[in-house]
Structure formats: structure tokens, C-alpha cells
Amino acid sequence: MPESISRETVAKVARLARLHLNDEEVDRMTSQLAGMLEHFRDVDALDLANVEPLNQPIPLSNVMRDDVEVPSLDRDEVLANAPAAQDGRFRVPPIIGFEE
Amino acid sequence: MVALRTAVDVARAVASGELSAAAVVEENLAAIDAREGEVHAFNVVTAERARECAAQIDADVKAGRNVGRLAGVTVALKDNMCTRGVETTCSSRILAGWKPPYDGTVVRRLVDAGAVMVGKTNLDEFAMGSSTENSAFGPTRNPLDTSRVPGGSSGGSAAAVAAGFATVSFGSDTGGSIRQPASLCGLVGVKPTYGMVSRQGLIAFGSSLDQIGPFTSTVADAALLMEVIAGHDPLDSTSLPQPAPELMSVLSHGVEGMRIGRITDMTEGSSPDVLERLDAAFDALRNAGATVVDVQMPSMSYGLTAYYLVAPAEASSNLARFDGVRYGLRVDAKDLNSMYGDTRAAGFGDEVKRRIMLGTYALSAGYYDAYYGKALKVRRLIADDFAKAYESCDVILTPTSPTVAFKFGDKTNNPLAMYLCDVFTIPTNLAGHAAMSVPFGTGEAGLPVGVQVLAPALGEAPMFRVAAELERSA
Numbered sequence: 037m038p039e040s041i042s043r044e045t046v047a048k049v050a051r052l053a054r055l056h057l058n059d060e061e062v063d064r065m066t067s068q069l070a071g072m073l074e075h076f077r078d079v080d081a082l083d084l085a086n087v088e089p090l091n092q093p094i095p096l097s098n099v100m101r102d103d104v105e106v107p108s109l110d111r112d113e114v115l116a117n118a119p120a121a122q123d124g125r126f127r128v129p130p131i132i133g134f135e136e
Numbered sequence: 137m138v139a140l141r142t143a144v145d146v147a148r149a150v151a152s153g154e155l156s157a158a159a160v161v162e163e164n165l166a167a168i169d170a171r172e173g174e175v176h177a178f179n180v181v182t183a184e185r186a187r188e189c190a191a192q193i194d195a196d197v198k199a200g201r202n203v204g205r206l207a208g209v210t211v212a213l214k215d216n217m218c219t220r221g222v223e224t225t226c227s228s229r230i231l232a233g234w235k236p237p238y239d240g241t242v243v244r245r246l247v248d249a250g251a252v253m254v255g256k257t258n259l260d261e262f263a264m265g266s267s268t269e270n271s272a273f274g275p276t277r278n279p280l281d282t283s284r285v286p287g288g289s290s291g292g293s294a295a296a297v298a299a300g301f302a303t304v305s306f307g308s309d310t311g312g313s314i315r316q317p318a319s320l321c322g323l324v325g326v327k328p329t330y331g332m333v334s335r336q337g338l339i340a341f342g343s344s345l346d347q348i349g350p351f352t353s354t355v356a357d358a359a360l361l362m363e364v365i366a367g368h369d370p371l372d373s374t375s376l377p378q379p380a381p382e383l384m385s386v387l388s389h390g391v392e393g394m395r396i397g398r399i400t401d402m403t404e405g406s407s408p409d410v411l412e413r414l415d416a417a418f419d420a421l422r423n424a425g426a427t428v429v430d431v432q433m434p435s436m437s438y439g440l441t442a443y444y445l446v447a448p449a450e451a452s453s454n455l456a457r458f459d460g461v462r463y464g465l466r467v468d469a470k471d472l473n474s475m476y477g478d479t480r481a482a483g484f485g486d487e488v489k490r491r492i493m494l495g496t497y498a499l500s501a502g503y504y505d506a507y508y509g510k511a512l513k514v515r516r517l518i519a520d521d522f523a524k525a526y527e528s529c530d531v532i533l534t535p536t537s538p539t540v541a542f543k544f545g546d547k548t549n550n551p552l553a554m555y556l557c558d559v560f561t562i563p564t565n566l567a568g569h570a571a572m573s574v575p576f577g578t579g580e581a582g583l584p585v586g587v588q589v590l591a592p593a594l595g596e597a598p599m600f601r602v603a604a605e606l607e608r609s610a
């Protein structure tokens with residue numbers, strides 16, 4: 037089990053999660069996550085060496101459908117919900133040229 | 137307290153013309169007018185739509201046209217189920233104002249069967265919580281005692297039925313979010329086998345755990361609703377390739393010869409009033425001809441720990457879609473990454489942020505094997521425990537919740553105390569099995585106590601037989 041979580045790790049995870057946290061939130065999150073991860077140490081009492089992980093409760097093989105045309109969502113109705121749209125597409129701020 | 141109607145009675149009386157769908161809707165709207173201010177079960181009440189829908193059903197009955205099995209049955213839907221053109225928010229600021237461009241499969245099946253939607257119900261934000269105190273739009277109160285929580289996360293759906301705002305309601309259950317509020321509000325609540333009910337149009341929290349299920353005032357109502365909503369859906373690739381189970385027909389079968397499991401090594405403490413009702417439930421089933429069998433679940437108490445890694449991990453991935461691009465809130469910023477980060481910071485509440493962080497950490501490089509990988513192994517041990525237990529019994533009985541409904545604020549400052557509310561319900565979700573809560577008398581302060589009936593995957597028929605027997609002897 038890794039050492040308790042650091043403030044730097046919490047800040048890095050927040051970046052990975054695309055979640056801006058202020059300094060006070062990073063502090064609070066560090067102590068709360070440390071508490072939860074500490075609780076997780078309970079499972080160290082179990083012998084898990086030869087246990088297969090269970091990803092899905094009920095295994096189904098890959099599900100395919102026939103490649104036929106079916107009606108899709110109404111574009112105008114979908115775009116009416118978008119914070120910004122233009123020319124039938126979602127509009128977003130610049131993606132490159134502003135990287136930190 | 138308003139006298140509650142049952143779906144079975146409403147559907148029969150509306151279809152035969154004895155009762156108008158309009159009258160049922162007006163009864164519910166009057167109850168909402170009288171008490172919604174203090175209860176806050178709903179994020180939105182769709183009164184006009186309900187009136188129009190009821191009028192159409194009444195016209196169909198009058199004209200002798202076929203009406204469905206739920207003709208005139210009013211339903212309240214948890215606000216994480218997509219309803220075309222009706223605001224669907226997950227009780228989060230990040231989705232405020234969103235009007236889905238489609239109905240989820242369960243919603244469509246309900247409407248096709250003649251059900252009448254009266255509104256969308258409050259929940260803990262993105263279904264993360266056990267008290268409905270985590271809603272961005274304020275808490276829901278328990279109609280049986282408004283100083284107490286209704287449970288959660290589907291607290292609004294439970295409160296809506298308990299207060300007579302709708303005949304029945306629907307919620308989603310990822311770790312107990314139907315069964316625990318049903319228990320705290322004195323209702324029947326069902327978590328179907330994973331894959332039994334389509335998740336299409338349910339805004340995902342933990343995709344390997346989530347199932348939609350009903351809240352009702354009787355076991356027969358729950359059986360009827362399951363028959364309507366269950367069964368294969370090609371739009372959900374985790375939907376099991378089989379039809380809905382027949383449940384109405386098994387309710388009168390009794391429990392003669394059935395083997396009821398009692399877990400002898402579950403260490404977590406339940407309060408004495410809850411344990412007293414559980415013992416009474418075993419006695420009732422024994423008196424009805426069942427045998428009580430002791431079973432061991434040595435890994436069950438680790439379920440909570442595993443769940444609080446698995447569910448946040450899946451949530452952190454599912455909630456990545458809330459990024460200010462296609463729907464909901466956007467906080468404008470100079471570039472895309474800043475827009476993502478600012479939007480998500482402003483849109484998500486504290487509990488959701490906490491779980492996104494925990495889940496992202498548990499899945500990140502260097503920590504995956506130590507946390508998420510281990511949690512999946514614990515999940516296997518729990519499934520193995522169940523498999524062994526079900527060699528000697530047909531169903532297992534446990535408390536649904538360790539206590540009756542608790543007071544507001546009792547657990548809000550301690551996430552682990554809140555998580556413990558779900559210690560009996562979580563193992564079912566980890567294993568993908570079926571379970572339901574049935575009211576079985578009262579405990580502290582005269583508040584309802586629910587008994588939980590656990591069954592293996594696709595064990596809905598024996599589960600409903602036992603639930604019906606408990607209802608008869610409660």
C-alpha cells in the first residue's frame with residue numbers, strides 16, 4: 037500500500053480530473069482522501085494473491101447490432117441545449133495556443 | 137396522512153371506467169399543493185403534462201380503445217432519468233436547465249403502459265449520498281417526520297410516494313439508493329438483478345452497479361411495475377437477453393419449504409429496534425413453513441470498503457462528460473482546458489468532487505493495482521461468498537438500513553458515517569444480484585423498519601414470494 041496521499045498528488049489528480057480546486061479545497065481534499073485511503077487499508081487483512089478481479093458482475097460477450105440505418109437524435113433539439121453552437125456544431129474555446 | 141392508492145387498484149379501476157385518470161392526477165396535485173413546500177420531493181412538477189396525459193387515457197377508455205397495464209397510474213421519476221423536453225438535472229448545478237432530447241427506455245415503457253408522470257424527484261447530487269442532503273437544490277424531508285431525512289440517494293422518489301404525491305415512483309440503486317430510502321419511508325423498494333432493467337437514459341454513476349427500480353406501497357405493485365419495465369433492450373448493451381420475469385403470479389405461492397439464510401458473521405452494528413424486527417421476520421417466515429439456515433459471509437463487511445473505490449472510479453470516468461461543451465453549465469475561459477476546469481469547479485458539489493478525486497486517484501498510474509485492482513479482487517470474494525451461501529439457501533434476510541430514519545445533519549460532517557448507511561445494501565450491487573426492502577413494522581420513535589430480501593442473480597421470483605409473505609405477516 038502506498039504512503040498517505042500528499043498535497044502535490046492531490047493537486048496533480050485535480051489536474052487530471054479537469055477540476056480546478058483552490059488552495060483551501062486542496063488542503064481539505066488532501067485530509068479527506070487520506071482518511072478514506074486509510075480506511076481502505078482494512079482490506080490488507082485479506083489474502084488477495086490468487087484472487088481474480090471481478091470487473092463486471094454478469095459477464096456478457098461483446099454485443100453487436102446489425103449495421104442498419106435508424107433515426108438519430110434531432111440535431112436542432114440537441115444543439116438547443118449546448119452552451120454555444122455555430123453552423124450546426126458545438127462551439128468551444130481555442131484548444132491549442134493557450135497551453136500552460 | 138393521505139390514504140395511498142395502489143397501482144394495481146388504479147390501473148384496474150381506470151381501465152374499467154370506475155375511476156378517471158384525471159381524478160387520480162388531481163388527488164396527487166392536491167397533496168402536492170398541501171405538503172410539497174415542507175417535503176420538497178420534486179425538482180419539477182409536470183402538472184399540465186400530467187393533466188393532458190390523464191385526459192387522453194380517459195378518452196381512450198371512453199372510446200373503448202386499449203389502455204396499458206398501468207392506465208392512470210401516476211409516477212414520479214428520479215431526476216437522473218432522461219425525459220424528453222422535461223428538465224433533467226441530477227440535482228446538480230452542472231446540468232441545471234438541461235432538457236434531454238430523448239426519453240429513456242424505462243420512461244418510454246411506462247408511458248406506453250399508460251402511466252402518467254407527475255414530476256421529477258430530488259436526489260443527492262448525481263445519486264451520491266444516503267440522505268438527499270447533498271442536492272444542489274436543497275434537501276428532501278421525510279413525510280413521516282419532517283425533522284428526519286428520507287434516506288437517499290433516491291429520497292425524493294421515496295418521499296413522493298410516502299406523501300401521496302404519486303401512486304408509485306422510480307429511483308436508481310448503485311449501492312442502496314432505492315432500498316435504504318424505501319426502508320426509511322416505509323415503502324417497498326426493489327433493486328433488480330444487474331441487466332434486468334435497461335439503463336438507457338439513466339445518467340450513469342457506476343455503470344457496473346447501477347439499476348433502475350420501483351418504489352411502491354405494496355409488493356404486488358412492485359411486481360407489476362417490474363413486469364412492465366424489465367426485459368431486454370437493444371439500446372443497453374449490458375441488458376440481459378431475456379424477457380421480463382413473471383412475478384404477479386408467484387405472490388400467492390407462500391414460502392413452504394423455502395430456505396431462508398441468516399448471516400451469522402456480519403459484524404457491523406444495527407440498532408436493537410432494527411434487529412428485533414429482523415428476528416420477527418425470520419419467525420414469520422418460519423411460521424409460514426420456511427426453514428431458517430445459518431450462512432457465513434466472511435468478506436461481506438469488506439464490501440463497503442471495496443465499493444468506495446469501485447463506485448468513485450466508475451463515477452470519475454462517467455462524469456468526465458460534464459465538461460461544458462454539449463449541455464449544462466459553461467464557465468467561459470480563454471482556452472478549452474481552463475473552461476473544463478472552471479466549469480466543473482463551479483458545477484459540481486463537494487461530495488461529487490470528493491468522489492471524482494478519489495476515483496481519478498484510484499485509477500491513476502502507479503496506484504491502480506494498490507487500490508482499484510484490489511477492490512475488484514474484494515468484489516470477487518464477495519461474489520464467491522454469495523455463491524457459497526446460496527448453495528444452502530434460496531434467499532437471505534438482513535436489515536436494509538442499520539437504523540430508522542435519522543435527523544438532518546447527523547452524518548453530514550462525517551462521510552464514513554454516511555457511507556455506513558449502505559453496509560447491508562452494497563454487497564448486492566457488487567455481485568450484480570437482486571434485492572428488495574419490505575416494510576416490517578416500526579422501531580424507534582414509531583418509524584418504519586425495512587427488512588431486506590437478498591436473492592441471487594435472476595432470483596426475482598423467490599425474492600418476491602418471500603417479500604409477499606413478509607407483507608402478509610407484517
